[in-house]
Structure formats: C-alpha cells, structure tokens
Amino acid sequence: MIRYFSSNFSHLILLIGIFIMIIPVWLIFASSTHTASIINTQGLQFFLGDKFLENYTKVLLYEGGFFKEITALKMFLNSFLMATGVAFLSVISSLMTAYVLVYFRVKYATLLFWIIFITILVPLELRIFPTYSVMSTLNLVNSYWGLIIPISASAIATLFFRQFYKTIPDELLESAKLDGANTWRFFIDFLVPLSKTMIVAMFIFMFVFGYNQYLWPILVTSSEQYWTVVMGLKMMSGSIVNKFAFVIMSMIPPVLIIIVLQKYFIKGIFQDK
Amino acid sequence: MSFLELNKVTKIYPNGTKAVHETSMNVENGEFMVFVGPSGCGKSTLLRMIAGLEDITEGYINLDGILINKVDPSERDVAMVFQNYALYPHMNVYNNLAYGLKNRGISKEDIEKKVNEAAKLLQISEYLQRKPSMLSGGQRQRVAMGRAIVRNPKIFLFDEPLSNLDAKLRIQMRLEIKKLQQKVGVTSIFVTHDQVEAMTLADRLAVINNGLIEQLGTPIEIYNNPKSMFVAGFIGSPQMNFLEGELKNKTLTSEGFEINNVTSDFNGPVILGIRPEHMSQTDKGLINLSVDLVEQLGSDNLIYGEIKNKKDFCFRCPGSQIIKKGSKLSLNINDNNYYVFDKSNGNRVN
Numbered sequence: 001m002i003r004y005f006s007s008n009f010s011h012l013i014l015l016i017g018i019f020i021m022i023i024p025v026w027l028i029f030a031s032s033t034h035t036a037s038i039i040n041t042q043g044l045q046f047f048l049g050d051k052f053l054e055n056y057t058k059v060l061l062y063e064g065g066f067f068k069e070i071t072a073l074k075m076f077l078n079s080f081l082m083a084t085g086v087a088f089l090s091v092i093s094s095l096m097t098a099y100v101l102v103y104f105r106v107k108y109a110t111l112l113f114w115i116i117f118i119t120i121l122v123p124l125e126l127r128i129f130p131t132y133s134v135m136s137t138l139n140l141v142n143s144y145w146g147l148i149i150p151i152s153a154s155a156i157a158t159l160f161f162r163q164f165y166k167t168i169p170d171e172l173l174e175s176a177k178l179d180g181a182n183t184w185r186f187f188i189d190f191l192v193p194l195s196k197t198m199i200v201a202m203f204i205f206m207f208v209f210g211y212n213q214y215l216w217p218i219l220v221t222s223s224e225q226y227w228t229v230v231m232g233l234k235m236m237s238g239s240i241v242n243k244f245a246f247v248i249m250s251m252i253p254p255v256l257i258i259i260v261l262q263k264y265f266i267k268g269i270f271q272d273k
Numbered sequence: 274m275s276f277l278e279l280n281k282v283t284k285i286y287p288n289g290t291k292a293v294h295e296t297s298m299n300v301e302n303g304e305f306m307v308f309v310g311p312s313g314c315g316k317s318t319l320l321r322m323i324a325g326l327e328d329i330t331e332g333y334i335n336l337d338g339i340l341i342n343k344v345d346p347s348e349r350d351v352a353m354v355f356q357n358y359a360l361y362p363h364m365n366v367y368n369n370l371a372y373g374l375k376n377r378g379i380s381k382e383d384i385e386k387k388v389n390e391a392a393k394l395l396q397i398s399e400y401l402q403r404k405p406s407m408l409s410g411g412q413r414q415r416v417a418m419g420r421a422i423v424r425n426p427k428i429f430l431f432d433e434p435l436s437n438l439d440a441k442l443r444i445q446m447r448l449e450i451k452k453l454q455q456k457v458g459v460t461s462i463f464v465t466h467d468q469v470e471a472m473t474l475a476d477r478l479a480v481i482n483n484g485l486i487e488q489l490g491t492p493i494e495i496y497n498n499p500k501s502m503f504v505a506g507f508i509g510s511p512q513m514n515f516l517e518g519e520l521k522n523k524t525l526t527s528e529g530f531e532i533n534n535v536t537s538d539f540n541g542p543v544i545l546g547i548r549p550e551h552m553s554q555t556d557k558g559l560i561n562l563s564v565d566l567v568e569q570l571g572s573d574n575l576i577y578g579e580i581k582n583k584k585d586f587c588f589r590c591p592g593s594q595i596i597k598k599g600s601k602l603s604l605n606i607n608d609n610n611y612y613v614f615d616k617s618n619g620n621r622v623n
Binding site for chain 1: 356
C-alpha cells in the first residue's frame with residue numbers, strides 16, 4: 001500500500017515537472033498556428049489555430065539577413081553540419097586521448113589528465129580572443145571548420161572514457177596481446193565496441209552542445225551563409241508567429257536525436273549492463 | 274636442448290621488489306609442469322615472463338630453440354588461460370575463439386574448421402553464437418581453453434584457471450584439463466596455489482617459495498622426499514605435523530618420545546615431521562595423543578589432539594574406526610616414515 005502510494009506520489013511529482021516544462025513550449029506551439037494579429041491583440045493562445053501550414057512553410061522558405069543569402073533550411077543545414085562535426089570530432093579526440101592516457105606509458109599521465117580536465121574551468125567565452133586570432137591566422141574564419149574545431153575538444157568526454165577504460169580489466173589487454181592484437185587493433189576491436197553505448201551518449205551530448213552554440217558562431221562568421229539556427233533565432237525578422245514557428249522547429253533536431261538514441265544514452269551514462 | 278629453458282631468470286620490479294630469483298629449469302616437449310606455491314611467491318610472475326607480459330630483468334628464456342626475451346608476446350606463439358578467463362565480452366564465443374586466428378591472417382574457411390574442431394573437443398559447439406555473459410562459469414572456462422587450443426600454440430600457460438569455480442566443478446575441470454592436455458599433447462605450464470591441483474595435474478612439479486624453486490620433481494617424489502620443511506609443509510593435505518626436538522648421536526628426542534637409529538649424522542636442534550597418514554594405532558606406541566577433535570570425512574577421520582606440549586597434532590585413520598573426543602590414542606610411525614629438518618634453516622637432514 002505504502003509502495004503503491006509512494007510510486008503514485010513520485011509519478012505525480014514527475015507529472016508536475018513535465019507540465020512546468022511543457023506548458024511554455026505548448027503555448028508557443030499553439031500560438032504559432034494563429035495569425036499575427038490574434039497574438040498581437042489577444043496574447044498567447046492555448047488552443048491550436050488554423051494557420052499551421054501557412055506559417056511553417058513561410059518560415060522554411062524565409063530568406064533572412066541583410067543580403068537575403070540565407071534561408072531557414074540553410075540554417076538547419078549549417079547547424080546540423082556544425083553539431084555533427086563537433087560531436088564526431090570531440091568523440092574521436094576524447095576516445096583517443098583517453099586511450100593514450102590510460103594504456104600508454106605516458107609520464108605524468110594523471111597530471112596531464114588533470115590539466116586537460118581543468119580546461120572545463122576555461123570555457124570558450126573566456127579564451128575567445130586568442131581562439132579567434134588562431135582561427136583567423138589559419139584562415140578558418142567564415143568556414144565550417146572555423147565553427148567546429150575550437151569547440152571539438154571535450155574534457156568531460158575524455159573524463160568519461162578515461163574512467164571507463166580504467167574499469168576494463170588488464171587481462172583483456174594481455175589476452176588480446178597474446179592473440180596478436182597490436183595497439184591499433186586493441187583500440188578498434190576492443191575499446192571502441194566496448195564503449196559503444198558511451199560513445200553514443202557522448203555523441204548526443206556533444207551534438208546538443210554544438211547545436212546550442214551562439215556566441216562563437218556569431219564571432220567567427222561574418223557571412224550570412226554560415227548562420228546557424230540559434231543565430232537565426234536572434235537575427236530573424238518577420239512577424240511574431242513566424243518567429244514562434246522557427247523556435248518550435250529549432251527544437252526538433254536535438255529532441256529527435258535524443259529520442260532516437262535515448263536507449264544508448266541512458267545505458268552510456270549509467271553504465272548498466 | 275629442452276623445449277623450454279629458463280636460465281637464471283630474475284625479475285626485479287621498478288620499486289625494487291625481487292619477485293623471482295635466478296630461476297633455472299627445463300621443461301620438455303609435451304610435459305605438464307605445475308608451479309605451486311603460496312600467494313605472492315612469484316609463480317605467476319614467472320609464468321607471465323614466459324608469456325611476455327612481464328619484462329625479464331636478468332637471465333634468458335629459450336622456447337623451442339629461440340631466445341624469446343625480447344620477442345613480442347603476440348609472436349611467441351604461446352596461449353594463456355587467465356584466472357578470470359578474460360573472455361572478450363563484446364564478441365560471441367565463435368569470435369572469441371576466432372580472434373587470434375584472424376590476426377594471424379588465416380583464411381575464413383580454415384578458421385571455421387579450426388574453431389568448430391576446438392568447440393567439438395570442448396563440447397561448446399552449441400554455445401558458439403552466445404556472448405560470454407550468457408555462459409556459466411564452467412562454460413566460460415571451456416571457452417577460455419578453447420581460445421588457447423584453437424591456435425595450436427607451442428605452449429599453454431594456465432594462470433590459476435580453476436580458482437573461480439566451485440569445488441565440484443573445479444575437480445571436474447581439473448580432470449578435463451589433464452585429459453585434454455594428454456590428448457592434444459601440448460607442453461603446458463599450470464600455476465596454482467592449491468597443492469591437490471598441483472599433485473593431480475603435474476607430470477613434474479615446481480614448488481616455489483619467495484621467488485625461488487624449493488624443489489622440482491614428480492609429485493610423488495616431492496611427496497615422499499621433500500627436501501625442506503617448506504616443501505614438506507606445503508605438499509600433502511592435511512599438513513604434515515611438525516614437532517620440535519633434539520638429535521644427538523642418531524637419537525632423536527621429542528615431545529616425550531625417542532626415536533633411535535636415525536639415519537643422520539646431524540647433531541643439534543631439529544624439527545621432526547610426520548604426516549598424519551603415516552601413523553597407525555597400536556597398543557604401546559611411541560606417541561600418546563589425547564583427542565580434542567574428530568573430523569569425519571566419511572572415507573577418513575581426521576583426529577586432532579595434544580601430545581605433551583604440541584597442540585593440534587593430526588592423525589588420519591580410516592572412516593570406519595570410531596574414535597571419541599577425550600579418548601587417548603597410542604600411535605606408531607609406519608615404516609620409519611618421518612622427516613627430520615635442521616631447525617635453523619629448514620633443510621632436510623635424514
């Protein structure tokens with residue numbers, strides 16, 4: 001009985017939490033299906049209107065910016081490229097960094113790891129000038145690489161992979177050695193498949209991180225061609241309903257990726273086998 | 274020249290710990306050698322040096338006529354079964370067995386043939402598609418062995434492979450390992466701290482203590498003729514009884530009795546060793562035991578008691594003999610089956 005009650009009670013709390021989070025989103029979604037004049041005169045709408053198709057097609061084909069060089073579709077493409085690039089590069093780099101730190105005879109490996117870890121305390125915003133100057137020296141301003149590279153080294157992901165590798169028994173490496181696996185094969189045939197779930201989790205994590213970037217894309221791009229969705233949210237002109245529609249659409253990619261990969265995400269973070 | 278030669282092999286860890294001292298031995302082709310000793314005696318280190326998982330500080334190791342000190346483990350052509358099996362958790366049994374072959378560039382058909390043969394030999398054919406996590410302890414053990422057999426290596430190395438199994442399975446697997454080794458005929462080295470395992474498996478046995486080989490020989494040789502107190506105490510179950518005594522002019526005095534005509538010229542303080550199974554009850558025996566505890570094993574009884582100053586003296590008699598706690602027994606040593614050791618260094622003197 002107590003168990004029944006407590007499980008219901010915790011469900012209730014969860015439900016309240018869900019409502020608190022979902023109601024603003026719903027308000028924006030519902031409002032985005034009305035005409036601008038209704039919103040301007042009557043405020044946010046709780047119920048759906050009949051302008052869904054009209055508003056959303058308009059946004060998708062919207063040409064933004066001063067030179068009209070960018071469409072919403074292009075922004076989605078840019079954001080997708082940036083987020084995927086960041087996710088791929090940071091997963092690969094942290095996988096390899098962790099491999100070196102744990103399995104190679106690196107002097108002061110622990111110290112090196114903590115130095116890497118400390119970079120968490122130095123976010124991009126703090127090192128934005130030197131980073132920009134490096135990117136400009138490398139001629140990467142106004143390019144996809146310029147958007148991606150500076151945020152593609154993740155100390156958090158390195159930490160996760162390192163801690164995971166440390167739990168893998170040494171005998172596995174020794175056994176693989178006797179079976180003729182070299183350094184590269186051990187990485188590809190053992191560590192990568194064993195950390196599959198964690199790789200997916202980190203991929204999602206870094207995808208969303210890359211997708212949500214705002215300040216860095218603004219700084220490193222001056223050409224409208226490279227606008228991302230998050231930049232577009234701010235830069236976009238047009239009526240309020242179109243902006244609402246764009247906000248809703250901007251949420252879709254990260255939500256979608258989590259829904260598709262959530263099975264791995266949970267496993268990867270909590271490591272239950 | 275022997276198949277495997279260890280010459281003055283020494284291991285010193287970077288922190289200065291000396292794990293193995295100038296160990297030399299030869300293992301013949303097809304022989305089943307067992308390293309036995311208490312934990313931390315260096316037996317695993319020795320095995321791992323043969324496998325190439327530990328560097329050799331000094332000395333050299335020859336395998337099949339080739340100096341292997343600097344040869345990479347993958348090229349030594351040795352296979353090892355680990356204590357926790359170290360199966361590849363993300364691969365099914367088939368791939369666990371096939372992995373080493375794939376790395377050797379063997380063709381797919383050959384791999385399949387070899388894996389299936391090994392699986393049949395070990396009776397794991399039905400599990401080939403399963404992941405190790407879906408297997409029981411005994412099955413995992415077989416897979417680990419299969420992984421070693423399938424490569425047809427020059428030498429099998431076993432690092433306490435039975436210690437994670439329950440008692441019944443351990444005895445069964447012990448038997449199977451021995452049978453398998455005889456069938457396949459591959460030279461094997463088996464490390465264990467369990468002296469029963471050592472006795473039953475070995476063609477020859479190396480008793481190791483503190484990084485040194487105390488004695489090397491067939492199990493029966495070592496049981497009948499231990500060279501030191503350590504070996505005498507380590508081999509045999511229940512353990513040999515040790516009594517303090519004094520040897521003077523071939524007469525040994527100990528705990529209220531005397532033994533005459535000891536075949537030794539040694540004079541001085543000694544330790545007398547008597548195995549529990551080397552005594553029998555008589556009317557007027559040498560040793561008077563007052564019984565404190567009786568362990569009935571069914572086939573045998575283990576009688577523990579006191580003789581003068583020595584407590585927990587053990588005597589083994591057939592299970593049919595009924596002996597009560599508190600009774601007094603009179604015992605004789607059968608056929609002069611006793612061992613005398615120098616008290617100062619533990620060396621055998623008779």
